[in-house]
Amino acid sequence: MSHLPWHSLSLNPLAAFGILLTLGVIGGQIANRAGRLPAITGYVLTGLIIGPASLHLLNQPLLSAADLFVNLALGLALFESGRRVDLHWLRVERTLLLTTLCYCLAVFAALCALLLQGGLGGQASSMMAALGMATSPIVILEMLRETRAEGQVSERLTTATALSSLLSVIVFAIALSSAHLQNQHSTEDAILSPAWLILGSSLLGLLAGLLAIALNRWLGSQQRQRQTVLLFGLIALLVGLSVMLNALPSLALLVFGLATRNLHGGHTVSEPGLLSGSHFFFVAFFVAAGAQLAPQALASHWPLALAYLLLRSAIPMLCWWLLAPQNCLSRQRGLWLGLALNPLSGGSAMLLGMSTLALGADASAFSGTMMAVFVISELTGPLLTRLALHRAGDIPSED
Amino acid sequence: MLHFNNSTPLTLGVELELMIVNRRDYNLTRGSDDLLLLIDRQQHGYDIKPEITQGMIEIGTAIHQGSDAMLQELQRIRALLVSSAQKLNLGLAGGGSHPFQHWSEQQIYPKERYQLVSELYGYLAKQFTVYGQHIHIGCPDGDSAIRLSHYLARYIPHFIALSASSPFYQGMDTLFQTSRLTSVNAFPLSGCMPCVENWAQFNDYFQHMAELGIVASMKDFYWDIRPKPEYGTVEIRICDTPLDIVTPTLLAAYAQMLAHRCLSEEWHDIQAAHYHTYNYNRFQACRFGFDGVLVDGAARQQTGLQEDLLGTLNALQPQARALNCEKELSLLRERTLKRQSDSQWLRAIHHHSGSLSEVVRRQSEHWMYGSAA
Numbered sequence: 131m132s133h134l135p136w137h138s139l140s141l142n143p144l145a146a147f148g149i150l151l152t153l154g155v156i157g158g159q160i161a162n163r164a165g166r167l168p169a170i171t172g173y174v175l176t177g178l179i180i181g182p183a184s185l186h187l188l189n190q191p192l193l194s195a196a197d198l199f200v201n202l203a204l205g206l207a208l209f210e211s212g213r214r215v216d217l218h219w220l221r222v223e224r225t226l227l228l229t230t231l232c233y234c235l236a237v238f239a240a241l242c243a244l245l246l247q248g249g250l251g252g253q254a255s256s257m258m259a260a261l262g263m264a265t266s267p268i269v270i271l272e273m274l275r276e277t278r279a280e281g282q283v284s285e286r287l288t289t290a291t292a293l294s295s296l297l298s299v300i301v302f303a304i305a306l307s308s309a310h311l312q313n314q315h316s317t318e319d320a321i322l323s324p325a326w327l328i329l330g331s332s333l334l335g336l337l338a339g340l341l342a343i344a345l346n347r348w349l350g351s352q353q354r355q356r357q358t359v360l361l362f363g364l365i366a367l368l369v370g371l372s373v374m375l376n377a378l379p380s381l382a383l384l385v386f387g388l389a390t391r392n393l394h395g396g397h398t399v400s401e402p403g404l405l406s407g408s409h410f411f412f413v414a415f416f417v418a419a420g421a422q423l424a425p426q427a428l429a430s431h432w433p434l435a436l437a438y439l440l441l442r443s444a445i446p447m448l449c450w451w452l453l454a455p456q457n458c459l460s461r462q463r464g465l466w467l468g469l470a471l472n473p474l475s476g477g478s479a480m481l482l483g484m485s486t487l488a489l490g491a492d493a494s495a496f497s498g499t500m501m502a503v504f505v506i507s508e509l510t511g512p513l514l515t516r517l518a519l520h521r522a523g524d525i526p527s528e529d
Numbered sequence: 530m531l532h533f534n535n536s537t538p539l540t541l542g543v544e545l546e547l548m549i550v551n552r553r554d555y556n557l558t559r560g561s562d563d564l565l566l567l568i569d570r571q572q573h574g575y576d577i578k579p580e581i582t583q584g585m586i587e588i589g590t591a592i593h594q595g596s597d598a599m600l601q602e603l604q605r606i607r608a609l610l611v612s613s614a615q616k617l618n619l620g621l622a623g624g625g626s627h628p629f630q631h632w633s634e635q636q637i638y639p640k641e642r643y644q645l646v647s648e649l650y651g652y653l654a655k656q657f658t659v660y661g662q663h664i665h666i667g668c669p670d671g672d673s674a675i676r677l678s679h680y681l682a683r684y685i686p687h688f689i690a691l692s693a694s695s696p697f698y699q700g701m702d703t704l705f706q707t708s709r710l711t712s713v714n715a716f717p718l719s720g721c722m723p724c725v726e727n728w729a730q731f732n733d734y735f736q737h738m739a740e741l742g743i744v745a746s747m748k749d750f751y752w753d754i755r756p757k758p759e760y761g762t763v764e765i766r767i768c769d770t771p772l773d774i775v776t777p778t779l780l781a782a783y784a785q786m787l788a789h790r791c792l793s794e795e796w797h798d799i800q801a802a803h804y805h806t807y808n809y810n811r812f813q814a815c816r817f818g819f820d821g822v823l824v825d826g827a828a829r830q831q832t833g834l835q836e837d838l839l840g841t842l843n844a845l846q847p848q849a850r851a852l853n854c855e856k857e858l859s860l861l862r863e864r865t866l867k868r869q870s871d872s873q874w875l876r877a878i879h880h881h882s883g884s885l886s887e888v889v890r891r892q893s894e895h896w897m898y899g900s901a902a
Contacts, residue, residue: 216552219618278634282563285551285618352883398884401554458567458616526559526636 143195146188147414150196153180154417170272170416170512177420188421196418203415204268205369205383206362206408211267211295212335212387213400214288225456230290233449233468234263234297240441245499248434253309254496260305261500262442264298264475265291266511272412273515275405281524282459283467290467292384295475299381303327323376331372331381338368338382339389343396354401361400362407419508427501435502439474443514446471463522470518473511474503531732531747533671536592536761539788539852540667541599541781544589545770546580546660547610547896548627548889550620555889557584557630557658560619561638567613575606581643582635582658584627586610592667596778596785596857603774611897620893624871625660625695625709625769628885632656632699642748653716659709660770662692664781665762666788671728673792674756677763678722679799680791681754681784682807685767686814686823687838691864692768692780693818694871697885706818706872707769710811718744719751720808724801731756753811763788772871772892773899779864782857786848787841793848802826819868838865 141149154173161172180187188196220227241259246252270291274284307324342364346357368386372379390396428435447468450457454464519525549560561579564586568577576589588606593599614621635655637647647654668674693706705711713719725731738744747755753767765784771777790796806824813821814834821834842862849858863869878888 214553216618219552219615222615223618280551280559282617350883354883397890398882398887401884401886458563 141188141192143192143198146192146196147199149180149188150177150199150414150417151410154413157417158413168273168512168516169276170269171509173413173416174420174423174508177417178423178425179420180417181421181423183421183424183426193418193421196414199411199414200418201369201373201379202366203408203411205365205379206404206411207268207271207415208295208380208383209365209387210271210400210405210408211288211292212384212389213391215292215388215391216289217388217392219289223457225453226286226289227293229449229453229457230293231297232453233290233446233471234294236449237263237442237445238301240445241438244437244441245434248437248499250495250499253305253312256305257302257309258438258496258500260298260302262298262438262474262503263301264295265471266473266475267291267295268412268415269473269512270470270515271405272416273512273519275409277516277519277525279519279524280526281522283463283470283519283522284524286457286459287467287470287519290471292388294471295380296384298475299331299378299384300328303378326376327378328381330375331377331379332385334368334372334375334377335382335385336389338364338386339393339396342386342390342399343393346399347395357399357401358404358407361404365404423505423508424501425505427498428505431499431502432506434499435506438499438503439506442474443469443472466518466522470515470522472507472514472518474507531735531758533668533674533728533756533758534761535670536667538667538669538673538792539785540592540594541596541785542590542592542665542760542762543599543603543777543781544576544587544663544665545603545623545777546585546587546662547770548620548622548624548660548893549584549586549614550622550627550889550893552618552620552893555620555886555893557582557627557635558619559583559636560617561586563617564610564613564619567617568609571609573609575602575609577606577610579638579640581638581646581654583638584630584635584658585638585660586621595852596782596854599781600775600778603777607774607897614897620890621897622889622893623660623694623770623772623774623896624875624889624892625693625707626698626712627658627660628697628875628879628888629700630658632658650716653712656712656715659695659712661709661713661766662768662770662777662780664765664768664784665757665760666765666784667762668756669792671731671756671758674758674761674763675725675727675731676797676799677788677791678754678756679724679803680796681763681765681787682721683803684787684841685753685807686810686821686834687783687841688765688767688780689769689811689814690818690821690834690838690870691783691861692771692776692871693815694769694772694875696872696876697879697888700885702876702879705816706870707815709769710767710815713751716751718749720753721804722750722752722755724799724804726799728756769871772874772895774896776871779857779861782852782854783861785852786845786854786858789848789852790845818870818872819865835865835868 153176157176158169158172161167162169182190238259241262242255245255245258303324345360349356368382369379372382390399447465450464450468451461454461551558561583578587580587590599590602610621632655635658637643695707695709698708723734725734754765757764768780806826810823819835822831823834823837824831849855875888878891
């Protein structure tokens with residue numbers, strides 16, 4: 131009887147994806163009903179409970195197998211986030227661009243100083259600070275969908291999120307270059323690799339944008355469903371190609387979205403929007419992200435992680451509060467916008483691998499602190515964003 | 530007792546309800562508060578106010594003698610609105626209905642009157658997220674206002690055909706030239722004014738309705754044409770908001786010429802029989818626009834709407850000369866001859882692009898940046 135399947139029962143990737151979705155939805159609903167928490171927090175908590183750190187229902191190989199869906203989710207979110215950047219608006223409303231640049235650079239400088247003070251090396255500090263600049267597009271988009279938030283705070287929030295992600299990736303690539311130089315890696319690693327990361331990824335995104343517009347036109351105006359399938363295919367292809375070519379998928383996807391939004395003929399590339407169909411992948415993404423968390427990192431790294439997050443929250447709040455009138459907002463709404471930018475980018479986790487390769491001796495402290503940051507941020511970020519959107523008046527009242 | 534505030538005869542004013550859309554997918558967005566807040570930071574003196582749901586805004590002109598001055602004012606209001614909307618990344622558009630918004634997603638504007646309407650009419654209030662042009666014509670007294678209201682009822686199909694700009698509703702082509710009026714028809718106090726003959730009779734009717742607890746003010750009547758005693762005007766409420774800012778002034782000029790003829794000829798042919806075909810003719814204009822058929826109950830004959838409109842325009846030459854609006858009359862004739870309507874333009878964009886979002890994008894560009902020449 132030893133050949134019967136339950137004697138050697140182990141989950142395959144599809145079953146793992148099924149578990150991510152099923153338990154994720156249940157967890158999200160419980161969090162919503164019992165704790166009045168955002169569904170995202172429920173998904174992440176579910177992942178934490180069933181992941182390697184707790185019940186071990188999902189192990190690391192299975193989570194790696196589910197990466198396909200996770201990367202797709204990230205790709206969809208980054209593409210959509212890129213589409214929220216309206217260059218026409220930024221030309222008219224330069225204050226928005228300047229405010230975003232201002233708070234991102236201030237966050238970078240402050241985090242660098244904090245981490246250096248906390249005993250991390252220069253390269254680890256600059257990379258970790260670069261990651262701290264970005265707000266998570268997937269959390270912001272999902273929160274806006276869940277709460278049906280709309281208004282000036284939401285509008286500026288989505289633009290600032292996309293721009294912060296762009297800046298973060300670029301500064302990260304430069305910091306990576308510097309780390310390679312400091313650790314006396316080859317010139318190719320030091321210069322060509324970061325240049326490829328930035329320019330190559332941007333070029334890939336731009337080409338994908340041009341291709342999407344051209345194919346969309348070729349398919350014709352009456353083929354909306356096919357155009358949607360095509361777009362989905364191009365997003366998957368771009369994620370896969372970026373990984374294959376050692377480029378930055380996050381940058382490529384952001385540029386892809388930005389190109390389709392702003393190039394001539396790109397306006398109708400994503401209609402109807404992909405977000406409603408992306409919800410499946412988003413749930414899986416958040417549960418998987420929760421499962422990847424290692425709360426034990428908090429034990430040794432919590433003071434630095436907490437200081438990192440406090441600083442990261444306070445600076446955008448201060449900048450947006452100060453520049454609120456120039457951004458057509460009341461001071462109070464500016465403050466809430468700063469708080470809404472709290473969720474740390476989930477895409478940053480993808481960059482961790484690259485960092486640890488470049489950092490050498492500092493890698494362990496870097497990963498430990500970053501993990502502690504993620505544990506706190508992924509659990510509290512969505513809650514703070516929802517609170518901020520509610521207080522800013524962007525969430526509609528229930529009829 | 531309603532008091533009619535007499536006004537200078539044949540003076541004009543228009544109100545336009547506009548869509549507020551996001552510039553991402555061009556769906557309606559709750560932008561009225563942010564927009565009004567930003568506009569009110571500047572000293573402007575224009576009449577710009579919220580409407581029943583938060584994806585709407587209403588602008589109103591001052592009182593004018595003719596449509597030229599009105600167009601100039603509309604241009605100034607548009608410039609103010611556009612500069613503010615650009616800062617907020619909002620789009621503004623004309624058109625009688627948003628092509629793909631879903632009524633259940635709309636939010637009632639937090640103002641006491643709108644909340645009361647929402648409580649009374651339930652989902653009808655949100656379905657009332659449609660956009661119209663109202664034309665006010667000054668009247669010397671209440672009796673004239675009643676006469677003019679009845680006189681204009683005959684020409685309601687003309688106004689519908691000339692302003693039709695809502696072929697799409699809730700994501701579908703309705704096959705109507707204007708679908709907006711279907712939302713208005715659902716209200717129990719819509720349609721036309723009862724067949725009263727003078728202001729005293731109208732007052733009796735109003736008192737009766739008020740005593741029955743059906744109405745509290747004139748605002749509770751959603752008629753196609755109604756007297757507006759506090760302004761001293763007759764208000765035509767049948768038109769879709771046109772896609773540009775020139776058409777509203779042409780419609781106002783048409784109303785002014787008709788009113789001139791009514792008041793100067795002392796028209797008084799008020800009969801209930803005239804209203805027997807009112808709804809049918811109204812439907813024909815909504816459904817077919819210039820290609821509709823009008824039934825004259827008294828003469829027992831049918832006429833094409835385009836032919837009837839052209840005949841009326843030709844007969845208004847003396848009034849056009851008297852009011853100095855021959856240019857407007859000529860433009861109206863040209864449009865009628867070409868059967869040129871906003872609905873047709875919107876359908877052509879949709880046919881070409883296959884995208885309702887693209888339709889609204891073009892609508893918005895047209896209203897915000899279109900030529901006023």
